[in-house]
Amino acid sequence: MYVAVKGGERAIENAHRLLASARRGDTALPELSLEQISGQLTLAVDRVMTEGSLYDRELAALAIKQARGDLVEAIFLLRAFRATLPRFGMTEAIDTANMEIRRRISATFKDLPGGQVLGPTFDYTHRLLDPTLAEGEHSVEPASAAPVDGPMPRVTDLLASDDLIEQSPNADPADPVGDLTRDPLGFPADRDLRLQNLARGDEGFLLALGYSTQRGFGRTHPFAGEIRLGEVEIEIFAEEVGFAVPLGRLTVTECQMINQFKGSATEAPCFTRGYGLAFGHCERKAMAMALVDRALRARELGEEVKAPAQDEEFVLSHSDNVQATGFVEHLKLPHYVDFQSELGLVRRLRAEFQALRSGDTSLAREAAE
C-alpha cells in the first residue's frame, strides 16, 4: 500500500530541472526538431501512436522528444493527452481492401491478383551496420517503374470465395461495438474488445506471446496470408450534415494470418484466421497481434485452453504497457509506512521463533503478546 508523504518539493523541482538539462544533452549540438523525429524516426513515432492509441504524428514526435526516446514513457504521455480532448464521434470502419498500397506481401501465394510489392522493408537486408550512415548526408534516389493497374484484393477474400477459409464474423447491428476507453474490461471479452486491447497492447508482450504459440504453447500453425501497408480514407458520420464526410487519410498496417483448419461432422474443414491492424507501419506488431488474436479464439473454436496466449484474462489484463508500467514503477514511490509495519511483524515473528527454539515458554508468551 502506498501512503501519501509530504516534503521533498525542492528536490523534486531540481530533479525535473536536471531532467530537462539531461534531455537536451550537449548544447554544442543542434537540438532535435519534431520534424526530424517524425520524418527520420518514423517507426518509433508509429509505435507510439499505435500503443498510445492516438493517431497524431506531431504529438507522438513531441512525446518521444519529451520522454528522451523512452517509448513507453512517450506512450504514457500520449494517453494522458488524449484524456484532455472531447470525442466528436466514431469513424466509419476503414476499408483496407481500398488501401493505397505501399507494401503488400503474401507468404502463402506467390502469384496473387495485383502482385506483391516489397515497399520500404528491412526484409532481405543483411543486418550489417552501415558505416556510411554514420558519416551523415545519405540520400538515395528510389527506383521507379510503371505500376500495374487493377485491384489488390485481400488474400483472405480470394480464399473465402472458394469457402476454403472461414468468413469474417458479421456485425449484429443490435450489438454495440465494445470500447475499452468507456467501459472497464470484463471477461469473457468479445473479439471486438480483444482486438481493441491487442491493438493498443505492448508490442514486446504480444511478440513474446505470439512466439510462444509458434514454439508449441497453444500452437495454431500460422501462415502470413497477407501483410499490407498503406493509406486508407477516414470518414465520419457528421450528424449536422446528415452523411459521412471525409476527414483525410491515415497510414495503417494490416496482417491476415491463416491458421490450422478445423472441421466437424457437420462442417467441411476450412482454414481459420487471426487478424492484426495497427496505426502507421507496425509490421511486427500487426503480425504478433494476429497470432495472439487467433490463439485467443480457442474457446470459440472449441480448442483446449492450456497455454498463456490462449488465456484471455491473462493476456488482456497484462497487455497494456501504461497500466503495467504504472503498477511496476509505483514500487519506487515511498512505501515507508507499509514497510515499517512489515518490519515490525517480522521482528515479532523472529522473537517468537527464537523463544520457541530456546524452550523458554515465558519468553515465547511475552513475545506473542
Next chain:
Amino acid sequence: MALVVEGETAELAGLLNAVGELPLHEDLRRAECGLVMVRGRIGGDGAPFNLGEATVARAAVRLASGEVGFGYVLGRDREKARLAALCDALLQSDRYRAAVERHVLDPIRARLAAERKHAADRTAATRVEFFTLVRGEDER
C-alpha cells in the same frame, strides 16, 4: 470535400485568395479540436472494432447568403478546419461553386495525382516475382 481535407492550411488559404472577393461569412461554430474513434473491421471485412483514436479539428461557417459549410479534418489545425468549412459553404453557393472547383479543387487534385503517381511508381519498382524451384528428386 475529400480533396479539400487533403489541402495544407497555407495552400487552402492561398488558393481561396485566387477565388477572388469572398462573401461575408461568420463562424457558426468556432473551430475546435477533439478526437474521433477510428474503427477497423475484424478480418478486414467483418464486424467493426475500435482501433484507436485520432485527433480532429472541426468548424462550421455560414455565408451571409445563408449557405452553411462544415469542415472536419484530421490533426489539430483549427485554421485548416475553418478554411475547409468555408470551402464547403462556397461549394454550396451557385455563385462560387465553379470558381472554387477551378481555383481550389483542381490544383489540389492535380497535386495529389502527381504525388500518388510518384509514390506508386516507387512502390512498383519493388514488385517482386518469387519462383519455386523444382528439386532434383522430382526428375526421373
